[in-house]
Amino acid sequence: MSGHPEKIIRLSLESDPEMLQVVRAAVEKLAELAGFGEHDRCEIVLSVDEGLTNVIRHAYKGRHNMPVEIAISHFDATDGGGIRVIVRDYGPEVDPGQIVEPEKDDLVPGGMGLRIMRACMDEIAYRRAEGGGMILAMTKNLKSREVEDQT
């Protein structure tokens, strides 16, 4: 690790869809601080929005008063650093292997969100959380995108 220390935001909120815009604003600002350009910030914001929407829609079946915890961190590293997002819900556990993208012609909204997250972030993984619920972890690296943009 070098340069700036890690910056982290922890949000504890209810599963109210109106909170999506609040979370988007926080993510946008942290991604900007981390040094991501406009296009990458758009992809990070969209991915977090989709992850949280999937929690509200699927894990909590549209209930608006269930707990969600989000941690967004800007990590700095010798290889360029990036941004890491954790979304934790307390809904039913799901076999991570069963969380799959639909085919193009089967436009299930939740599946579309998964496709978006996979396309926009460098790493995305679901796992069961200790004590119940699921954790969605996503990472986007600064360096990989810069290198990609130069090719």
Add this chain to the structure above:
Amino acid sequence: MNQMADIIQNVRWEENVAVVSVMGDIDYARSTGFQSGLLAIVDKKPDKIVIDLSDVGYMDSSGVASLVKLLSRMKRRHQSLALTGLSDRVRNIFQITRLEDVFDIYGSEQEATG
């Protein structure tokens, strides 16, 4: 709060073409109102709906899903749908979801209504 009225800012009829101006972010919180507003216009039996997204700064998959449902219903009724005024951010989600070619997307309202 009338969510539908908040999103659908204006509907202008040019003969049998409805030009619909939309405003604000279209996410899971607002997509139901967005979809309801558009489906109500479909029921007025236009030959074509042009959706102007110039004042939409953000759209997620909920908004795209609403448009897919609208397009599907309109195709069944032999009506057509055109989109215009997409910002780079909004256009990006159509590219990511590989739906850019599914919709008729135009650079200007004039092209879209033609």
